[in-house]
Amino acid sequence: MKVALIGLGSVGRGAAEMIAKKDLGLTITGIADSKSGLINNAGIDIVSVLATKKKTGSCGTPGVTAADVVAKAEYDALIEVTPTNALSGEPATGYIRAALNRKKHVVTSNKGPVALYYKELKELARKNGVEFRYEATVAGAIPIMHVLEHGLAGNEILAIYGVLNGTCNFILTRMAHEGLTYEQALLEARELGYAEADPTYDVQGIDAAIKLVILANTIWGNGVKLDAVDRTGIDLLTADALQLADEQGCTIRLIAEAIPRKNLLRVSPRILEKNHPLVTQGTLNALTLETDMAKEITLIGRGAGSVETASAIIGDLLFIRDCHVQRP
């Protein structure tokens, strides 16, 4: 199966390296970063392209753009892994629309387009008889979308609870275990590369809320948007609050919840017993699904990382390969 790869940051590089390393029957025919692009319908030597990118900062020819690759390369599936813009969803949404309109499957790790235009993009994919997949957008390596789509197919999903932001979970873990203040824990998270210079997006729960919107749309197809999420971050939590919880055998986690029967979409710090399955340590993510048949199912795993995210992208690609391109 032929794939085109748009975006060569940490996620794109991880995916490219895994495609090059593993014998998955995937050939990259187009590749682009923000400055250049490359098309070779016979197959790109991805190892040499990654080496060039490392040396020069560019993956291909300066005249060739990502839009060119999307529009002109021969491929079955587009891998869209440019950085998330949660406000406009661009330029990712444009690439995704163009590929779907060419009747190409799309796999993305980009939360912007999915959170903003879920219904439109799913419908566009359906109309064109292709898949629009986005496993990598929520909870990193945890295959939550596959579980919802297939593993728990036929179940009514009554509620979903999740630890969806590794940065917040790291900060809360460190505050609880070491008695650090929020500021001290944030500093540590920054030093370890878990938090951005401007941590607003993570610590105010925006990232978790965007993921919750993606989950809610996936499960209930209800077209909810970010502003429907009742949101409280962790940035005002004190060391005292965690100490108090600890004294009662509990701790605090930033929990994203969606419970349609209560019309509830919320991201907020919650007090949980220490042995609650959602109390994961460090940057781990976790999700609990409440369903009518399977009852509660909990999944725990890494929420980020170059290779971990590649796992989600490759899972989506192989599903497309097996269920569409090389039909059983």
Next chain:
Amino acid sequence: MKVALIGLGSVGRGAAEMIAKKDLGLTITGIADSKSGLINNAGIDIVSVLATKKKTGSCGTPGVTAADVVAKAEYDALIEVTPTNALSGEPATGYIRAALNRKKHVVTSNKGPVALYYKELKELARKNGVEFRYEATVAGAIPIMHVLEHGLAGNEILAIYGVLNGTCNFILTRMAHEGLTYEQALLEARELGYAEADPTYDVQGIDAAIKLVILANTIWGNGVKLDAVDRTGIDLLTADALQLADEQGCTIRLIAEAIPRKNLLRVSPRILEKNHPLVTQGTLNALTLETDMAKEITLIGRGAGSVETASAIIGDLLFIRDCHVQRP
């Protein structure tokens, strides 16, 4: 999609009820218990058959056998949910072979055929261009097979660790929390219906070992059999052992492990820290997969139950419906 259902014990009844209740596009055209059967290619009124079964003990006409239903009904997928016979795999294996040879998909909750004849049955399905699915055989409602097949597709599975027997987990939980002896906890498990009159199969780790064999075959296709599993049960564990573990912040769980690089297939009581993800409470099951890309993924959920097992069976049926019978 048309389905035939063989077996009307707790699992079969749960599946039948869910198929009748939910609008899944599934029509039951054949049904059989150990005493009788019924074929109606236009669709069986399952609610009335279940009522008859409850009143008379039989679901259909005494002259019609399960083998007749498998051989003669019109269906796309066979649901084989007769009781497990771990020694012979019969009569289930015979039904499964017959259905596959008729080019019918098969979904089973029956551990016998899968543990004994994995390679043969998978190959027979492949040759006939149909699916042989068995999500319900391991860890009840946890969609471990879907996760292995799709969610983590492309990953190398380096190791698997599981709490695969709810009865043992219940006994160990009660021994740890209440300081009960093994005998006291077993008695309680019996009273609650979690343990059989003869608990050997569970407490000596045979059930967990059979599930481990199914997992190992699924992941590595290595054709291992039950006698390859190094097995120790929980029946010789003392309350003192659990007390001692507790004093060190630990507890004991019956863990099934498969680690190919160490050539290890083992079921045995292991000491785990209390906050280890595999330390689940009561009858819950749990699995941790160690993989090259996604790293560790843990799944926790119910390991048994009529409706919980129906969840796994219906997940398999809907996968067949979506990827084969009504192809995208």
